[in-house]
Amino acid sequence: MEENKTRVAVIGGGSWATAIVKIITDNGRSNKVIWWMRNQEAIDHLKKYHRNPRYLSYLEINIEPGNITSDLKEAISGADIIVLAIPAAFLQDALAEISADDLKGKVIVSAIKGFVPQDNLIIGEFLHKQYSVPFDKVAVISGPCHAEEVALEKLSYLTIASQSQDVSCLIASLLSNRYIKTTTSDDIYGTEYAAVLKNIFAVASGICHGLGYGDNFQAVLISNAIQEIKRFVDAVHPIDRDIKDSAYLGDLLVTAYSQFSRNRTFGNMIGKGYSVKSAQFEMNMVAEGYYAVKCLHEINRNHKVYMPISRAVYAILYENISPTVEIRLLSEKLS
Numbered sequence: 141m142e143e144n145k146t147r148v149a150v151i152g153g154g155s156w157a158t159a160i161v162k163i164i165t166d167n168g169r170s171n172k173v174i175w176w177m178r179n180q181e182a183i184d185h186l187k188k189y190h191r192n193p194r195y196l197s198y199l200e201i202n203i204e205p206g207n208i209t210s211d212l213k214e215a216i217s218g219a220d221i222i223v224l225a226i227p228a229a230f231l232q233d234a235l236a237e238i239s240a241d242d243l244k245g246k247v248i249v250s251a252i253k254g255f256v257p258q259d260n261l262i263i264g265e266f267l268h269k270q271y272s273v274p275f276d277k278v279a280v281i282s283g284p285c286h287a288e289e290v291a292l293e294k295l296s297y298l299t300i301a302s303q304s305q306d307v308s309c310l311i312a313s314l315l316s317n318r319y320i321k322t323t324t325s326d327d328i329y330g331t332e333y334a335a336v337l338k339n340i341f342a343v344a345s346g347i348c349h350g351l352g353y354g355d356n357f358q359a360v361l362i363s364n365a366i367q368e369i370k371r372f373v374d375a376v377h378p379i380d381r382d383i384k385d386s387a388y389l390g391d392l393l394v395t396a397y398s399q400f401s402r403n404r405t406f407g408n409m410i411g412k413g414y415s416v417k418s419a420q421f422e423m424n425m426v427a428e429g430y431y432a433v434k435c436l437h438e439i440n441r442n443h444k445v446y447m448p449i450s451r452a453v454y455a456i457l458y459e460n461i462s463p464t465v466e467i468r469l470l471s472e473k474l475s
């Protein structure tokens with residue numbers, strides 16, 4: 141029966157939105173999925189061929205053509221759970237026509253790993269501040285998980301963080317299946333900040349790879365990176381957490397080492413001498429770490445946490461310092 145279904149709107153047209161639509165549509169007939177994306181050509185292609193033409197295009201998506209739309213208000217009004225999977229830098233623009241009333245009573249799930257610029261907010265804070273969404277109606281999807289491996293149904297683990305255990309359990313059960321295992325957490329702040337920071341360190345890892353540094357150096361870089369994450373999340377939201385959990389350390393490792401990582405790929409091009417513009421142009425995908433490091437630089441003016449790796453990435457991407465020089469200077473600070 142249509143009225144008994146869990147109605148989920150997935151907002152975004154990139155790889156992660158595509159993978160999340162796959163997970164939820166794979167999870168049985170009890171879910172109704174509404175998929176919003178801004179690109180009408182992609183929608184027309186999807187309706188005809190059941191494939192997203194620009195992202196994970198080899199994947200067949202089993203969604204009712206009538207449930208794919210470029211009308212955001214329609215998508216949101218038709219759902220009880222809204223999953224946001226748009227790069228953070230574009231979120232505010234994408235939601236411009238949406239009001240607090242449109243989101244009232246709904247569970248809002250962020251699958252985004254980035255800061256909303258201007259106010260430099262993590263997504264949970266942004267939803268609370270801009271749309272008065274109560275924190276117990278917000279959940280965050282995180283953990284080491286690349287869309288490309290979900291598409292191949294390779295076993296993956298997601299962490300669902302929410303201040304409401306009912307909400308985290310609801311979203312965990314929506315996403316769990318044969319190839320997705322879920323755990324829940326109440327650490328929204330730590331989960332979000334760690335997920336954003338690891339993108340910056342994956343950019344650093346890519347830069348070093350592009351410059352010719354080897355695995356020995358990478359291991360030291362990433363050991364220092366997890367300490368940098370711990371210092372920062374402990375400063376902004378000091379609670380008892382184990383930074384070795386997969387939502388923190390695991391996400392850093394997969395992003396820093398995986399061939400699928402957008403952030404590492406972007407950094408690698410920077411290390412090889414591409415300009416930021418040409419690296420972005422080559423990718424057709426978004427490296428959140430590029431935007432995040434600028435926001436972090438501003439946020440950290442208040443906290444003054446010692447973050448030499450993030451500082452080096454900022455200097456390379458925003459102060460035009462040569463990667464060769466900056467990473468050589470950084471290498472003196474690592475141990």
Ligand SMILES: NC(=O)C1=CN([C@@H]2O[C@H](COP(=O)(O)OP(=O)(O)OC[C@H]3O[C@@H](n4cnc5c(N)ncnc54)[C@H](O)[C@@H]3O)[C@@H](O)[C@H]2O)C=CC1
Nearest residue numbers: 153154155156157225226227230252253286287425426428
């Ligand atoms: N791809 C992955 O494996 C994972 C991604 N995420 C997060 O999901 C979020 C979405 O990223 P992906 O799906 O990977 O993106 P993507 O890199 O696959 O695709 C880029 C997306 O950005 C959109 N876009 C590009 N320029 C835009 C603009 N000017 N205005 C509005 N939208 C624009 C494109 O339409 C497309 O939907 C990010 O925060 C990312 O960190 C989180 C976990 C895994």
Ligand SMILES: O=C(CO)COP(=O)(O)O
Nearest residue numbers: 283284285286401402403
């Ligand atoms: O968050 C991710 C994996 O957990 C995706 O990282 P990239 O955006 O670098 O591909």
